[in-house]
Amino acid sequence: MLDFNIRGENLEVTPAIREYVEKKVQKLERYFTEGANATAHVNLKVYNDRQTKVEITIPMKNLTLRAEERHEDMYAAIDLITDKLERQIRKYKTKVNRKFREKEGVAAFLQSVEKEMVSADDGAGDDAEFQVVRTKQFNLKPMDQEEAILQMNMLGHSFFIFTDAESDGTNIVYKRRDGKYGLIETN
Template identity: 40%
Template sequence: MKMSIHGKQLVITDAIREYAESKIGRVEKYHDGIIELAVSLSAVRLKTGNYHTAEVLAYLGGSTVKATCTEEDLYAAIDQVTDKLEGQLKKHKEKIQDAIRSREPIVRKMKYNPDTMVVEKEAAADVVKVYLPPKPMSIEEAILQLEILKKVFFPFTNADTGEMNIVYKRKDGDYGHIEPEKK
């Protein structure tokens, strides 16, 4: 992880740099996708007094997380921006993990074995087997079988081409036919 520390209207001393690197560097354990941290420390004089602002941009793979904090003491601003950034990184990581978990059941890889004429789902313990009828048939016969068996789709060996085809019932009531691409 790369970290760059810049000062605006503020001289970054070695003590400030070491403190910021040690404090802000610990956020790396909360998200493993951090590519770079850009830290900007600034000093502002307002009517109510002198204030220090610490701003951190965390560049992740494809997104950016920003945390900003303003305090009278620079070290307190660094502490608070670190706490804010930790919370945001935890929340971002949980969002990504939830999205991955919600997509898991949808993704299923199917594999057709032409030797056994079986369509199998590639998974650890769950194997869905669909047996093709032994005799080749025409598309019309396959549609009849689809209706008789009351299935949504019906794989079969096409009598004309000798290859596996699929007929299915569409939502509009018509039938669809899937065949391999001809080379």
């Protein structure tokens, strides 16, 4: 069952817009497992130049779907973003299915991934203040490295923190400048 939290910025969310968003996004429910309850967080924004931006985030137990789309026509942006979310779901399901079919091949691949440490700059000489401007809290979900990389890419982030399903340790995957991925394992 998919619930909706629809907000408008510089825009009144009319019943027609609400109905259109719900109708389009509910089509994605066919990909969810029975009994999967989720809330689709939809943010509709209109800028001064009549450009619209639609953002949809659907956090679920093992996956967070997120996409954004800009278009001059709000309804066209909604169509494009639901297509984008559907492609994300199909890509995720394909990779998960392939992972289970090729478990040993994936394990060998992941073991061959280059492990490196990220060195932080020594900021002892800096007089600059460190200011936290945003704080987020979330639950770490048990998963393997491949699933963590997939989640990171789907969210559009450059790193992702997760609990390793095998070791139960907190790990971080990140995208390197060369386009490959790195893994930081904690003790």
